[in-house]
Amino acid sequence: MAINQQEAENLSIPEGKKLSENEGFKSESNYLRGSINEDLKDELTGGFIGANFQLIRFHGMYEQDNRDIRAERGEQKLEPLKNVMLRCRLPGGIISPKQWLGIDKFATEHSLYGTIRLTNRQTFQFHGVLKEDIQPMHNLLNQLGLDSIATAGDVNRNVLCTANPVESSLHKEAYEWAKKISEHLLPKTKAYAEIWLGGEKLQSTEHSELVNNSKLPEKVKSGDKVEPVLGKSYLPRKFKTAVVIPPNNDVDMYANDMNFVAIEGNGKLIGFNVIVGGGLSFEHGNKNTYPNVALPFGFIKLEKVLDCAAAIVSVQRDWGNRTDRKNARTRYTLQRAGVKNFIVEVEKRMGAKFEKIKPFKFTSRGDRIGWVKGEEGNWHLTLFIENGRFADYPDKPLKTGLRKIAEVHTGDFRLTANQNIIIANVKPKDKTKIEKIAREYKLIDEKNTLQRVNSMACVSLPTCPLAMAEAERLEPQFVNEIDKILAKYNLTNEFIVLRITGCPNGCGRAMLAEIGLVGKAIGRYNLYVGGNREGTRIPKLYSENITVEEILKIIDGWVKKWSESRKKDEAFGDFAIRTKIVEEVKNAVSDFWD
Ligand code: SRM
Ligand code: SF4
Secondary structure, three states: OOOOHHHHHHHHOOOOOOOOHHHHHHHOOOOOOOOHHHHHHOOOOOOOOOHHHHHHHHOOEEEEOOHHHHHHHHHOOOOOOOEEEEEOEOHHHEEOHHHHHHHHHHHHHHEOOOOEEEOOOOOEEEEEEOHHHHHHHHHHHHHOOOEOOOOOOOOEOOOEEOOOOOOHHHHHHHHHHHHHHHHHOOOOOOHHHHHHHOOOOOOOOOHHHHHOOOOOOHHHOOOOOOOOOOOOOOOOOOEOEEEEOOOEOOOOHHHOOEEEEEEEEOOEEEEEEEEEOOEOOOEOOEOOOOOEOOEEEEEEEHHHHHHHHHHHHHHHHHHOOOOOHHHOOHHHHHHHHOHHHHHHHHHHHHOOOOEOOOOOOOOEOOOOOEEEEOOOOOEEEEEOOHHHEEOEEOOEEHHHHHHHHHHHOOOEEEEOOOOOEEEEEEOHHHHHHHHHHHHHOOOOOOOOOHHHHOEEEOOOOOOOOOOOOOOOOOHHHHHHHHHHHHHHOOOOOOOOOEEEEOOOOOOOOHHHOOEEEEEEEOOEEEEEEOOOOOOOOOOEEEEEEEEHHHHHHHHHHHHHHHHHHOOOOOOHHHHHHHOOOOOOOOOHHHHOOO
């Protein structure tokens, strides 16, 4: 054994350190129940108290308030307008038109903002649900065959799967694996059904199958009867998983804790390369934190996928740091334990050895906007939805438009990891009808430039409590300015992967962008540059705490040089590294802060 029991314990609880407060919440929660039921009856506050504030996250909700009106309410001696944001569980991002109509109705009638927000992890969020609407919301989701279990909290989150519908037979297989992995790693507690559905049966999962753990390898088990994989204290921190089908890295897999890269043989899925330990957050000025890309472990055959997933999660469960949440994600465990030791332990627990990584290559990352024909003759229309926000804007009634499509569409919808949506499996006879609606409601908009389509921002203000600066509300105007700069230097048909994130938690994945803005304070950002188009390189800090105007000036200078001296087809991020605008981040552990 490469790491002994004592060493493993030291990884989890380093000597002299105390368990973090969250560990107490979790282990004493009676498997995620806490006293949420009592809080639901408490009419004195719109929020959740103490541990319950954290525990509702494991059920897919965050308590929030509208920060735009927080001060005003304070002056009126009112509690902030507390509400919850709900994040649905949607492995691989597939949702039916009927389900969409249900969530559209709920958002319109019961959420404070009336919008649906597609996230960059292939699901949707409702913002602004008041306490009295929470149970009805979960009942509605359940009737629709949906749930929000484990979309937040210290668990394996919504599992991603490449959305590209063209490779349809391979996609079908990969998608099934994304669903299986998601269900295999879900919490087994029945707390969700008890609290939110009054004990009703879950429609979205075969709960009986979930509770049957006899097939788990012995070494993976936590020793806890209720939660054999996750354990009574669940994971040390959030855990993210993706299934990806090369050559499109649309799920940005290097940002995930655990990735399964689909490998095909004769057109059939034969297994996966397993790539582990990605994550993008850091803390301004805290050199013990850093973003990093996931690292190759090896290839596994299909029959070992679930055991491998559970083994990796179980090593992170036992070795991840439970005293310092800033040092608890898998990438830090890999660094502290040693990658080799981690791999050996996973092999031991899953009862198989990794084979050598099979060759694969990514050539793109974004979504292909517009129509494509699938293998089976059906058509698929990818719509660009700026920052994933489905709202009825005065000049663009996007939300109504999608509702109109859902009313007549006989295929399905696929949410992408770039906050977009695919109207999938449109029969040839329905293509014109769908296109007509999409154009009428501006879901198809020729004015969306390549630059806009390759830009992304996180939610940030006004709902995110951690936001330091605007992101989603800044992005549209910011892209206008970048478009002007590109046009000025005759680069209209070019783009730079641009991402804005309201704080260094990095939800907008700026740490895998060619140019990334990271919020520092209202109106001020740190500017990063030098990621690549495929999403395999972390960018580097260029300038700190600067205004949007200053950033645009810098980018103008860079784009000018790029237009003058780029090599043929050289992407901006590669140009930035070649011309030494910044040094390349080769190994983020040592180079990111250097
Ligand atoms: Fe995130 C926390 C929104 C993808 C790293 N994220 C949050 C919260 C819940 C704020 C909070 O804790 O109270 C944000 C809610 C804002 C709001 O009002 O909706 C939030 N994150 C989002 C979304 C909606 C951004 C978006 O615009 O699409 C994405 C939801 C994905 C989903 O459906 O599950 C989202 N978050 C990400 C990503 C990108 C990804 O996963 O591909 C990252 C970086 C990758 C990573 O995990 O390293 C990310 N979010 C974080 C972190 C930092 C985690 C860490 O390791 O330190 C936090 C804060 C935390 O967990 O303490 C956070
Ligand atoms: Fe909020 Fe920061 Fe995530 Fe943006 S990056 S959604 S500001 S936590």
